[in-house]
Amino acid sequence: MTKNKRLIKHSFQLLNVDYVKLGDKWNFRNVISPYYRLYYIDAGEGSVSGPDGSITLRPGYLYLIPSFTLCNLYCDHFLSQYFVQFFEDSVDSVSLFSNCRKSLEVKANENDVANFKRLIAINPGRGINRSNDPLVYEKDVYYKEYTELNNLQSISAQYETQGIILQLISKFLKPELFIKDRSVVKPSTVMDAIGHIQINIKTPLKISQLAARANLSTDYFSRLFHRYTGQSPVNYILQKRIERAQYLIITTKKQQEEIAELTGFDNVHYFSRVFKKMTGLTPGAYRLQNKTLNLID
Incomplete structure (x- = not known):
């Protein structure tokens, strides 16, 4: 029963779903998306690579790229795929894949293919109509446009969409990938700290203050937090600060100084150092890739 309660803390909101045929222009580097990508390949070949290595996209398999996973997308000749992109919501603001930020592969079956086709059928017009380039379509105005469509769905379509995404996600929940998630339910002191961090990410956050909120010593609070997260x-x-910064860099024209301020860094140089350490890229390098394609007014 405890495990079931933990699973239903996570829900997923549809962004895009479609079937597409891609060519050698599907080559994009250093993609970091604030949402999940899930593919089923039915013909051709491509690849997804990242800090943990490269995976060949091949027919008959499902592929999952969790949110905020740095990756390169590549197709040398031809690739056709069913795909779905979706945001994650969780009660405790901790991603289901927080301990597994890498691309994953599993063998597909007939039910998986049927699920993709059904998802497209009950969500018509949810493809990426502007461009296959993430730097073009990953803009906040487009996110709002697509997520507003979810509010127009019938209640039955909302539940069925959610159920299908959960079924597809479940294929990747292998025990060996989630060893750290086998602990008991997080205590309220840790849950409160996580929520407080998420809500106040742009403000100064001191460990001593978080410990005081929990009526614990700083040392004990830190050990307790580490144990459960x-x-x-x-x-x-x-x-969490860098994940928010990644989102702002992808979706806005805000300058580094403003992004640093909005994500709780009091020094843009320190922000840049931390960003590069955690993502492998400087904020400026990633901004440069967006410069010619930034469509935000």
């Missing part, structure tokens, strides 16, 4: 409070805060 796998990270120290400092590293967790930095991760």
Whole structure:
């Protein structure tokens, strides 16, 4: 029963779903999306690569790229795929794949293919109509446009869409990938700290203050937080700040100084150092890739 309660803390909101045929122009580097990508390949070949290596996209398999996973997308000749892109919501603001930020592959079956076809049938017009380039279509105005479509769905379509995405996600929930998630339910003190961090990410956050909120000593709070999240409070805060910065760089024209301020860094140079350490790219390098394709007014 405890495990079931943990699973239903995560829900997923549809962004795009479609079937597409791609060519050698599907070559994009250093993609970091604030949403999940899930593919089923039915013909051709491509690849997804990242810090953990490269995966060949081949017919008959499902591929999952969790949110905020740095990757390169590549097709040398031809690739056709069913795909779905979706945002994640969770009660405790901790991603289901927080301990597994890498591209994953599993063998597909007939039910998986049927699920993709059904998802497209009940969500018509949800493809990417502007461009296959993430730097073009990953803009906040487009996110709002597509997520507003979810509010227009019938209640039955909403539940069925959610159910299909959960079924597809479940194929990747292998125990060996989630060893750190086998701990008991997080205590309220840790849950409160996680929520407080998410809500106040742009403000100064001191570990001593988080500990005081929990009526615990700083040392004990830090050990408790690490036990149930796998990270120290400092590293967790930095991760959440950088994830928010990634989103702002992808979707807005805000300058580094403003992004640093909005994500709780009091020094743009420190922000840049942390960003590069955690993503492998400087904010400026990633901004340069967006410069000619930024469509935000």
